[in-house]
Amino acid sequence: MEGIHLSVEKAGSQDSISIIKVGGYIDTTTSSELEQALNNLIKAGSCLLIIDLGNVDYVSSAGWGIFISEIKGIREKGGDLKLVNMVPEVYEVFELLEFHHILKAFDTVEQAIADFERPGSGKHLEPKKEIKIQKPKETPRVEPVVKEESQKTVHAANLSIDEKIKKIIAADPDISSIQIVKLLNTPEYGYVKIGWFGLRRSLKRLDLDNKKKRKWHSITYNG
Helix, strand or coil: CCCEEEEEEEECCCCCEEEEEEEEEECCCCHHHHHHHHHHHHHCCCCEEEEEEEEEEEECHHHHHHHHHHHHHHHHCCCEEEEECCCHHHHHHHHHCCHHHCCEEECCHHHHHHHHHCCCCCCCCHHHHHHHHHHHHHCCCHHHHHHHHHHHHHHHHCCCHHHHHHHHHHHCCCCCHHHHHHHHCCHHHCCCCCCHHHHHHHHHHCCCCCHHHHHHHHHHHHC
16 A cells, blocks of 8 residues: 655635645554644644545544544644545545544535634534534424324335435435434334445435535435
């Protein structure tokens, strides 16, 4: 294998954002180089960090461990670390490990830069906040909700597995694969049992194997 290649460049309206472009693979033999690059930037006062993984085809547990171990210290300094350009194979593991609750990921560098520069970008872990905000909507009026849910249960349980997956993603395009597997195995969806790898095969067949496709599906499905 070709090892790891690193380069750093500045971005943002005031060149305050550091972009680390990574190529090759990140495992126990190469992760120390990435860790050193991160530490050098942090020591130099650069705490707004973007890791471009567009040319990385494999990240081991050691590689993921670097991002998770560094993020607390970075945020304590008022910064953040965002991941971009993950290939499908790398993003699948990122989602499987549910790191999307800890780290923000974007399709492009430009999107990550815009997120850094938007008002209020100092707030972190927004995915968890969104979940907390949505929960109260489930219990405003008990009786009508119960009736609607019973109708949904009958309707969703009678759909094909593919249609059930489409319905779940249309309702929440950011849902993780693990959450889809768990939701399918509920009364609402007829206790469908499907493994994570089986679901990933279904998502690829349905052309719903990345975030952009899922968001477009949600728009067209609900439109």
